[in-house]
Amino acid sequence: MRKSYKKFDNQLRKVLTDVCENALKHIDGFEWLPHTVNYSNFPNSLKVICVFDTNESLDNYLLSNSNNQLQLLVTNELNHLGIKLKNITNHVLFDTEENCDLQHNGNWAKRLG
Numbered sequence: 342m343r344k345s346y347k348k349f350d351n352q353l354r355k356v357l358t359d360v361c362e363n364a365l366k367h368i369d370g371f372e373w374l375p376h377t378v379n380y381s382n383f384p385n386s387l388k389v390i391c392v393f394d395t396n397e398s399l400d401n402y403l404l405s406n407s408n409n410q411l412q413l414l415v416t417n418e419l420n421h422l423g424i425k426l427k428n429i430t431n432h433v434l435f436d437t438e439e440n441c442d443l444q445h446n447g448n449w450a451k452r453l454g
Contacts, residue, residue: 346380349422353378356418357389363414364391370398371411372438377453384424387432389415390453395439403435 353376361374370393379386391411393399402408412429419426426432436452445452 343380349380350378352422356422357415360389360411360414360418364411368402368407368410370394370402375449375453384426384432387424387426388434389432390434390436392441393435393437396437399435399437 357374357376364371364374372392372394374389374391376387376389378388393402412433415433416426416429438447441447441449441452
């Protein structure tokens with residue numbers, strides 16, 4: 342990774358950590374927030390995965406009145422870095438520990454790769 346990418350990736354991790362900590366406090370069933378990115382196609386390649394513990398928790402979140410809260414948190418934090426995304430729904434995805442366990446034996450590196 343180029344030095345400029347590494348510096349920016351550290352900033353990106355910091356703001357996404359802030360999103361994660363906020364979500365852990367306020368969203369039932371939310372677990373963690375990995376991301377993937379190819380800096381040669383940034384920001385189009387950025388994917389932020391909001392991981393919930395179970396499919397039921399994710400379904401409850403998606404059916405709730407605050408089902409865009411994670412997208413808003415990510416958007417606000419990325420804006421602080423000067424990153425403007427055209428359509429946040431293309432960049433914020435949802436998944437569950439339950440699905441990873443069933444489909445990839447809990448191997449998130451394989452699942453995200």
